[in-house]
Amino acid sequence: MVSKTRFWYPFILLMFLCAGAAMDTIRPGNHLNSSTTVVSVGEMFELGFFQPTDSEHYYVGIWYKNIKEDPVVWIANRDYPVTASAFFCISDDGNLEIKQGRIIYRVTDMTLPNANVSATLLDSGNLILRDENSSILWQSFDFPSHTYLPGMKLGYDTRIQSTWSYVSWKSSNDPSPGNFTLKLDSGPEKQIMIMNGDAIYWRSYRSWGDRDNFFEFPVETRLNMYNFSFVSESDTAYLTYNIYTNDTISRFTIDATGQLRQLLWLDNEWSMLNSQPMQPCEVYAYCGANSSCSNMSSPICSCLPGFKPSSVEFWNNGDFKEGCSRKNELQCGKNDGFHLLTKVILPQKHLTQEVQSFGDCRSSCLTNCSCSGFSYTDRNCSIWTGELINLQQLPVNNSSGTDFYLKLAATDLETKRQDLLSFEVTMSPSHTKKEQCKGRWQVEHEKEVEIPLFSFSSVSAATDNFSFSNKLGEGGFGPVYKGKLLKGDEVAVKRLSRQSGQGWDELKNEAMLIGKLQHKNLVKLLGTNAMVTLPWKTRVRIMEGIAQGLLYLHQYSRVQIIHRDLKASNILLDEDMNPKISDFGMARIFGGTEQRATKRIVGTYGYMAPEYALGGVFSVKSDVFSLGVLLLEILSGKKNTGFYLSNSLDLIGYAWDLWTSKRPLEFINPETHDTYCPIAATRYMNIALLCVEERAANRPTMSDVVMMLNNELTVLPSPVQPAFSNARNVQDSSQSIPETSQNKLTISVITAR
Template identity: 40%
Template sequence: MEAFTYLLVYSILSSFLRTSIPVDTITPSQSFSDGDTLISAGGRFQMGFFSPGNSRGRYLGIWYTISSGTVVWVANRDTPLNDHSGVLKLTDKVLILLNSSNSIVWSSSNSSITAQNPVLKLLDNGNLVVKDENVDDPVNFLWQSFDYPCDTFLAEMKLGRNLVTGSDRIVTSWKSPDDPGQGEFSMRLDQRGLPQVVIMKGDTIKARPGSWNGIRLSGYNTALMLNPIFEYEFVLNETEVYYKYKLKNSSVLTRYVINPSGIAQRFTWMSRTHRWELFSTFPADQCANYGFCGAHSSCDVEKSPVCGCLERFLPKSPNNWDSMDWTDGCVRRTPLNCSGGDGFLKYVGLKLPDTSSSWFDKTMTLKECEGLCLKNCSCTAYANLDIRGEGSGCLVWFGNLVDIIVLTEGGQDLYVRMAASELEHIEKKRHSSKKKQAGIIVGSTLFVLGMIILGLVSYIWKKKLRHQGMTTRDHTKEYDDGGGKEDIELPVFDLTTIANATDNFSRKNKLGEGGFGPVYKGTLLEGKEIAVKRLSKNSGQGLNEFKNEVLLIAKLQHRNLVKLLDQTKSKLLDWDKRINIIGGVARGLLYLHQDSRLRIIHRDLKASNILLDNDMNPKISDFGLAKSFGGDQGDAKTNRIIGTYGYMSPEYAVHGQYSIKSDVFSFGVLILEIVSGKKNKGFCHPEHHLNLLGHAWRLWIEDRPIELIDDSVGSFTVFEVLRCIHVGLLCVQQRPEDRPNMSSAVLMLSSESLLPKPRQPGFYTDSSEADSSLSTPCSENKISFTSFEAR
């Protein structure tokens, strides 16, 4: 009996030791079962069986030890196991994964290399390898997981093709957060012409990070690629072509992922917060979508509209171009003359065109490259192949020039072929421009005198505006966005015009009332509908806030920001319209915070400042309290707390500190209001004294978030609703650093990737903190997108 007990204890202890002692190697005599773990020598990566998300299937995968939910590679991604009976075995030089009936559900490829003592080892870079026990050179590995990527592009992994074996290393998205099977999006090296990194949806290019120019991929700004943490490499020889990156600091944890929506995201692990922080995304804006502006055009996010034909080119379909459909691109104003007389026009600061129809030579000079292109009638442009130093090599294009982007920094020179007559026209235009500049210098005294007169007129106009108490716009205003003052031309409307448009400020045309004063709907003679603000005598705001709003709106151009002369509309909203509004507001805020030439903090984002056009598209309005930042300034403090309670972030309402994260908080409140159809301020519930944020948080932690949705929305997609609530709660967290920025929020709303767990919201109220007004019986509290609140 004692012997039996000893054997039982020994068996249990042996089993415990087998699964608990960290090991990184398996030999052919060992098997690896569900519940076992393999841990790399440095403890960075772990291998085992797992079930993703809500899936019941079992998969063999590799993940970060510090973040078990962050899976970087899956063996049987398209053939899940149905139970926990999976076993991994290493035969002579092949890995096989067996199910409960000993059938093979996955196996590694055979190798032409032989090994005396083959072992399976998990390396500390995340690479799972089959190799000879005494061999550490990757060239002599029998098999490695890095040759078969899933959705994650890790440091030291190659993206490209082995020209000897013909195998491609392609990063492919998961189908969904619950299914690691091969999705429809992939990142690969397109080897046509000069090889370039592309993101594809099926067989179609979706986005193009670009080709290697000696320093970086051509589609990225210099700052993004010249990061001290990373070192990039591109290799093109007789045996292989690939792109990869290395980490200069081995302590950094970073990964590049293609999510199920086709967005490439780089995440870095922050040890302070114990979270993955989003470092960059691609595509990051509409210009990064492949061929967004069509052929022979360029895309510039700093301009409106973003698309424009190359110089001396015309829209191929002018009517479509006017309606902002640029897919047909542009055509030459004057055909090329192949018999002679063509030349080249130099463009600077560009992401070079698609190189799939290009040819290159490493040894030619730029002058030789120009001569070569002139001799070939099909050659349309040329550039340096390598931009290091003074540049070297030759890269030429044949056919259409597609997917050109104007970069804010680090762009390249491109020489586009032109007819001689077009070059003469351009030269005359430039000469004329120089003469005009000389005239401006000569006439500077008259200009100063004119500005003095204009200043007097402006002063008189301001006094008239104060007496009339209406929202007339100054004709010319001096504006300082942090980079120097400039003049802005604005339309002028006299009092009679606006009085006629609003039927003399009739009550029937009153839309609502805000902190500035009443807002009226009006119609100009040409039929254009307008919203008119009229300054109230009792308003806490005045001319400065009005000027601030008009000037900011005039400077900013985005489809989700209200323009001067826009219209409002109120209507019952189904779920599709609500989620469209949420997405539109998110993109508008992203533009304000990151993509506009100014860096704007709105400071008063709320439901009543979201106007809807005829198609129910949202427009962010009311920039009277907005602040613009210059340079790297990211936050500020004020002693004058103005805005709308219920939307204010805790740090602003209590301490007067505001930043882009203040707007993020307001956006989170807005999401929860749109989902629920209730306002945060004054919200009441018969079961508790929580505000809307507290109510949403309570439902979330009790696993009942779907109860938050408004009963009147009709049919909806559960996943979309839950995701909106999740993002809303992330945005209203107490600490600004815990909230996502708007770039992350936009991606969260549009993707299916796993989201971090939200923490308790700021201004979370319980019964002891509740407003005394909450003790009154609850009444219906619906939000309206055209009711304006006093501030």
């Protein structure tokens, strides 16, 4: 779904034509002032003076003739603003200049054989200076500002000392050069970069020389309207593009916040097709040195194995720039070893050499005391020295990841182990012999999944014969117990009760699905209920973590899964308050954009999407609705079910009333008011209301939700009236019913009651 984003740059454009027909050319003796312009022959672009809002300054610029929303594409005098008395003309020596009294600003500074030249504005937006033979002497496309138009170049040519780079505005109403620059790196990798001053802010993943990775540039290609070309020679390299259809208006801009945006003029507004960096991990070195960044995790930064935060205080407060440092220094010899990291985007700054084998590459790193790690592909051995910068962890199903061998001290390799099992033990003595077949269960007669099986006696021994002292709680299947296997692994054991409202199929379904899932925000361990007071940062971590886990289910797991019973009591919190999605008894495997209907409606009212609760139709958007309800509960500290106010049917209706009356902060739990950010809180409420919209098609996908949660620069659409919002008024009752109730999550600490 293409997201439409409005960028209302408030310009006062002075577009009054001088007497007579519009012209596209300036000749010697002609000039432009603050009330005259030049228009391209097809009336696509216009050249003249413009004045930003709240500014006394004037600039010579080029803008779209018939577009009033964010129209400026080029500025002649970015670092030299003038007043309304200035004019733009061709000088006596044939150069373009801006005059203001006795002060002259030279737009071009060339030595020409004669002054018989003219300046013409083309329908491409290019201003060209030509001699009497129509030879081009100068063009504005060679001196870009902040907008990358079709036909322009991004790159460099060392032969003529030219660099085609794009510099952001200082602010939305200040065209002077800002902090961010879009450029093509002149190094061997030919990476596209966004620089923040002298520091890298964003970079494309690989070289443009790799044709298999041609669209690393942030471009939405599914519309099939772009034709990109990359030219690379010994002294020059540049990227250029054109659009197949003449009536399509599209461009790229680098804005004052450092975002590279791909824009399309559609339905009388700019629609944003793509933006980079889109997620925090795409910001260069977001997690600092010797760390891994994963947009699928919460928190998204983690120290590499064998490393610890350089500043625990900063790290715990969500400031990861200090990065991580080694727990134990390398011994520079055979006592060191390697830990394999799979599916990663490799760090920056490495040396590559050709070797005969993987063993040669490993030995080369092992004997190099400065080596931090290596990667080996087809006899190419890449060696990293010093700190590791910008390593990113990709989802398990991503095909573009690479293996990286991290060099560690022997002590770190010896102590590394898994703390928790990656599966749930689910057993019932009355069903194991009937349903097991060499450790496999048939899944919908299509696919099989291997699940670890344990004898009833071993599970009974692990839980001390299911003793009450080891009982953790009751689930929909029956009681849940803690236990410890012979190897010392702590597990949570579900035991199916004969009185359970759910059956063997649901239990088997849950075990099968969890066996397929490998994400840190999906349940690995069940625990005990606990009342907790959640500070604002913890609520944010929980909301983002739940969204990441749900995105994994919908998009990145080996099979697409719809949970169908997402609610507060199915979110577990570990000791570090990281959320875990649990209870997959109602979950279903899906495919593509499929939706299904069922006569057996299961789940929890208050969290069910309207199309599911009323018609039995469910899809990935059903989970999105449940997530929206859950976000509202976390923000407010109130339950959707059991919430009563005289004007509202439920929590959704209450949230909608406050939103439409422009009082969103009254919805936020007052216990967090000392620590929360009002802008962020309002943003999260906006996202939650988008998730609970009545029509499933209007709700965002989970990838949209994660992007909106993690990227505060993404402009959010306004929500429409959600489902179940005040369809009727709840009358006062004589019964004593509390107006609010404390929201509860589950902490997964193995402590019996």
